[in-house]
Amino acid sequence: MPSLKDLKNRIESVKSTRKITKAMQMVAAAKLRRAQEAAEMSRPYAERFAAVMGQLAASVGDSDTAPKLLTGTGRDQTHLLVVMTAERGLCGGFNANIAKLARQKAEALVAEGKTVRILTVGKKGRDALRRDWSEHFVGHVDLSEVKRVGYGDAQRIAKDVLDRFDAEEFDVATIFFSRFQNVVTQIPTATQIIPAQFDAPEDDGATTLYDYEPGEEEILAELLPKGVATQIFSALLENGASEQGARMSAMDNATRNAGEMIDKLTIEYNRSRQAAITNELIEIISGAEAL
Amino acid sequence: MADTMQFDLVSPERRLASMAVTEVDIPGVEGDMTAMPGHTPTITTLRPGLVRARGGEGEGDYVVTGGFAEIGAEGITVLAERAIPRGEMTQAHLDEMIAEAKAARDRAKEAYPNEPGPVDDAARLLEDMVAVGSHIGLDPKQASL
Numbered sequence: 001m002p003s004l005k006d007l008k009n010r011i012e013s014v015k016s017t018r019k020i021t022k023a024m025q026m027v028a029a030a031k032l033r034r035a036q037e038a039a040e041m042s043r044p045y046a047e048r049f050a051a052v053m054g055q056l057a058a059s060v061g062d063s064d065t066a067p068k069l070l071t072g073t074g075r076d077q078t079h080l081l082v083v084m085t086a087e088r089g090l091c092g093g094f095n096a097n098i099a100k101l102a103r104q105k106a107e108a109l110v111a112e113g114k115t116v117r118i119l120t121v122g123k124k125g126r127d128a129l130r131r132d133w134s135e136h137f138v139g140h141v142d143l144s145e146v147k148r149v150g151y152g153d154a155q156r157i158a159k160d161v162l163d164r165f166d167a168e169e170f171d172v173a174t175i176f177f178s179r180f181q182n183v184v185t186q187i188p189t190a191t192q193i194i195p196a197q198f199d200a201p202e203d204d205g206a207t208t209l210y211d212y213e214p215g216e217e218e219i220l221a222e223l224l225p226k227g228v229a230t231q232i233f234s235a236l237l238e239n240g241a242s243e244q245g246a247r248m249s250a251m252d253n254a255t256r257n258a259g260e261m262i263d264k265l266t267i268e269y270n271r272s273r274q275a276a277i278t279n280e281l282i283e284i285i286s287g288a289e290a291l
Numbered sequence: 292m293a294d295t296m297q298f299d300l301v302s303p304e305r306r307l308a309s310m311a312v313t314e315v316d317i318p319g320v321e322g323d324m325t326a327m328p329g330h331t332p333t334i335t336t337l338r339p340g341l342v343r344a345r346g347g348e349g350e351g352d353y354v355v356t357g358g359f360a361e362i363g364a365e366g367i368t369v370l371a372e373r374a375i376p377r378g379e380m381t382q383a384h385l386d387e388m389i390a391e392a393k394a395a396r397d398r399a400k401e402a403y404p405n406e407p408g409p410v411d412d413a414a415r416l417l418e419d420m421v422a423v424g425s426h427i428g429l430d431p432k433q434a435s436l
Contacts, residue, residue: 038304045301048368052334052361151303151373210361213321213335222336223359226372233303 004276007269011262018258024090025251032183032244038149039180039237046234053227054198055210056220066217069224072195073171078115080138080170081106082161082193084177084235085125086243087144092250094178094186094243099128101188102176106133117170121157121236138169149240154233161232162225165194177235178242184249186242193231196224296328297366298344300353302374307353313346315367317360318419326362333362339388339419341377341426342369352377354423356388357416377427385424392417 002010060066083102085095102125106116118133120126121141129137141157143149161173173194178186212219295311314327318340326333337360342353355371375384396413403410 041305042303044299044306045303045370048299048301048361048370052359052370056334154303209332210363211331211333213319213333219334219336219359226358230303 002272004269004272007265007272011265011269014258014261014265018255018262021251021254021258025248025255028091028244028248028251032241032248035237035241035244036180039234039241042234042237046230049223049227049230050198053196053220053223056216056223057196057198060216060220067221067224069165069194069228070196070220073168075171076114078117078170078172079109080117080119080161080164080173080194082119082121082157082173082175082232083125083129084175084239085120085122085128086239087123087142088243089124090250091243091247092253094246095122095124095128097186097188098176098178099125101190103129103132105174105176105190106136119161119164122239138164149233149236151229151233154236155229157232157236158225158229161194162228170194175232175235177239178246180238180241180245183245186246191231191235193228196227294328295346299366299368300342300344300351300371300374301368302358302371307371307374307376308344308351310344310349310351312344312350315345315369316341316343317362317367317369318342318355319360326360326367330362332364333360335360335362337369337371339392339416339423341423342371342374352427354380354384354427356420380427385420389417389420389424392420 057070060070081102083098085098089095102118106118109116116133116136117138118129118136119139119141120129120137122143126137126140139160141160143153146153164170165173172192174190174192176188176190179189180186295313298308298310298312298315299306300308314325316323316325317335318338319335320338321335323340324335337355337358339356340354342355344351344353353371354375354377355369356373358369358371358374360367360369373388392413396410396417399410399413
């Protein structure tokens, strides 16, 4: 049985833990709001972009001269998995879920006899995959110095990916990130970015016929690399919001658990104190009776 | 035909403008154009330059560095890689853009020593960038090129 002093120390330590988790929860809540706003702001661009690209892609279609970023290299032997996770932990299952999805995909690809290459963004995903997949790593993007993810960061990652594509290091690229649904739900998602996939425009007969300056294919060739950057950017923002949401609910749980623990320990502390007092009284009384 | 049309200017990071206007100047890659309501539906890529929106609810000048514009039946959407309201444009911004364009040109020169195409493209981008600078009255620091 722990002594009174031990219990007291224990209670104090849990109390300070609770203070920390509470603070982290509030910080995450504030950051979440900002991250959500950023994700919201980027949506109009991404949506318009996808719509225009969809139109272009549909009209250029399968022509032989269509850019490789759209049609692919004609093979699907080598896959690049871009695993985007957070730089920090303490956010529940956020990093683990993304890593798990990536691992499943990688295992499936290897089982099919494909070559897998992994590019990690964010330290935590790298750590999670290091044990089994480190020989597949081709690179790592460090965002730990970045306070607020900007389009520039996405461009940097996109450039890295595109350079590798130009060097024919891979045929198909997929990004892994977590889609933000709400504070308690974040869905780990895999999206193929190369070759590009776009929703075909709704063919309701009223589709506008556009003039293109310069030609359709030139525009497409210029826009496709930007499309990669745009998709990576939205994934980064979704990830940012998801991370903060996951951390917020994880820290909320931790705070509540700490509270429960404090209650339990306090009851135990009071009981042992009472027991000690009762014991002393018994000793005094029986001592007095013996006289 | 409507007298005004919807004009949206969005960059990946934020929506800069959304208003009804009567005309918009667009720095298209094959030349500047002014779009007014009823313009033929067009999609064009942009070169660095000034997007000017006039009339209607308000007006605004924006420095854009590239991207594309979609002129449709309902209005104009400019998707700029990077867009800065002219009022917020500073020397520091310009220096940074020019430096970026210069780096891109040098990279192109290195990567394609025997093909003039990409190098010319990058050099034109740089010239456009410099032209924007002198156009809005900032010092493009030509001497350092």
